[in-house]
Amino acid sequence: MNRMLSLESIRHCLEGLVPSGVATCGLDGMPNVTLVSQAMYMDPYHIALSFQFFNKTRENILANPIASVLMMDPDTAARYRLTVHYLRTETSGPLFEKMRAKLAGIASHEGMEGVFVLRGADVYRVLNIEHLPGRELPSTQYGPPILPNLRRCVDAINRYCSLEHLVDSLLDSLDRYFDIRHSMLLMLDRAGNRLYTLASRGYSHSGIGAEIPLGTGVVGVAAREQVPIRIMFAASEYEYSRTVREQAIKDGLVCELEAAIPMPGLPSPGSQMAVPLMCNGKLMAVLYVESPQPCQFGYDMEDALVTLCAKVGEAMGLLQLQTQGGQNMEASPAKPCPQPGSGPALKVRYFARDHSLFMDEEYLIKGVAGAILWHLLNVHQHKGRCDFSNRELRLDADLPLPDISDNLDARLLLLSRRLQERSEHIQIEKSGRGKFRLLVKRPLTLSQSD
């Protein structure tokens, strides 16, 4: 391979913006040539081509694995001819899903939804790259420089002192340094097989608490496959919308999904990307970014966000260890609870079957966060306490919820933000590491139903 020309340096030709030509040859020596909807960069030595139809190309590569791919630079019109060697076809898993999502965008862009259906991702090793002679345009790709801005994001995130600060720093940095105006962070609910929105930027409603099942939409697929998913054009199949969630519920993909809090999101994003946040090989959360414009997030931006999310994922894991590490105080009030104000009692109603909680008949939250708040309000009402520790919650047998220790900080943050949005009379605020205070500003009437 030409030492001066790496596959990595021309990977923007593999975004599916200009269809590539693919030539193969049968054992009878007869060539075959066709266009391929999608050629995708995998790593410096491999590309994947979309396998959509059983045809002569398929027959030929199974008999003679050497093929030639002609791809064009979508910016400069430079032409590159690749000699490639077919290795295998993947019909499920991360590569397949990555390609399937991307193809859905291409199909939608080209009016071929329902026709462009991925059967497999054909993996090829690149043996040679030939830069063909001919006229070329000057490059016009002048986005914000990725590396210095990535550095600025990392600098901002490094100053985190809590999960709340970490999550806010991440989304604010994306806006400030990468001009990404629409973003959200969704935490994994491992037991519930779903993700819930913890923070968002750029939407008319925050959608904090809104849920999406694993495997649904760009976010759900990125989480299930633990792989970044990036789509360059509007793709209705992957729109992160209420419709997708409702369909998933209808299909029985997940039950008891939070349905009362609408999902934030652009109605028809032109570009989308979802990046998993991992810690020690375990999924923690998913970062989702989108833009109304197509072609906003390329390979370089994907690299930047994957790097950033690796950092944030580790920080999340560290915070979790710290709050589980027994350095928290035992439950004892640090200072007297403020007296609830006067006025009519706030009616709080709790339904044990789904842990949903209503305040003055207005829905607040359900699930783990609902059960936690109900517990806190009861302790406050009957024992007069307002200071709590994460540790006591984790150890409390009255909270019969699975997997609670896994992401308690995130649950409390979700609860705190949901209260900020929906209730003037009950608030949760952090009072120290692993400690928090429940502020109740009106008398309470608590009632429980099945």
Add this chain to the structure above:
Amino acid sequence: MPPQPSVQTLDPAMVAFITSHLSIHMAAANDQLQVTLVRGIGCRVSDNRDRITVLAPRSQSEPLVRAIGRNNSVAAVFNQPETHRTVQFKGTDARIEPATEQDKASLPAYLQGFSERLKIYGVKEIYIHTLCACEPDDMLAVSFAPMSIYQQSPGAEAGRRLPPGAPLP
């Protein structure tokens, strides 16, 4: 019984289609079954409709020229970008010819026509004029009698061989 290879007289609609400034790719393979391809920059069909000639820049076609010089086999695919209608032709008597003055003079019309087709995708005219640019002295012609034709539009029918003289699929 599969149709036997025979020289075909192309349906007039097929001729009109492949000469309507489409996206063209042409491929050939050497004796070691290593295949190569190049982008075409124009097409003409003989008056009796039994021979296709595809134009290409010689400077980008060296492996293709060598392969055709050895075995005379060629494949050419024509794609209408805005409809995805695609047809492939194969021949076994391909020969490299110098481009005629008419071929050279046909390039501006090809660039203009192909650019028009891609406007719906937001592709700028200058992009196509650059992608398909060719100095007159650099142009070559690959001429062949179509021995087989394949419907290649995306879908379940992709790859289906068409009968001789078949209308445009």
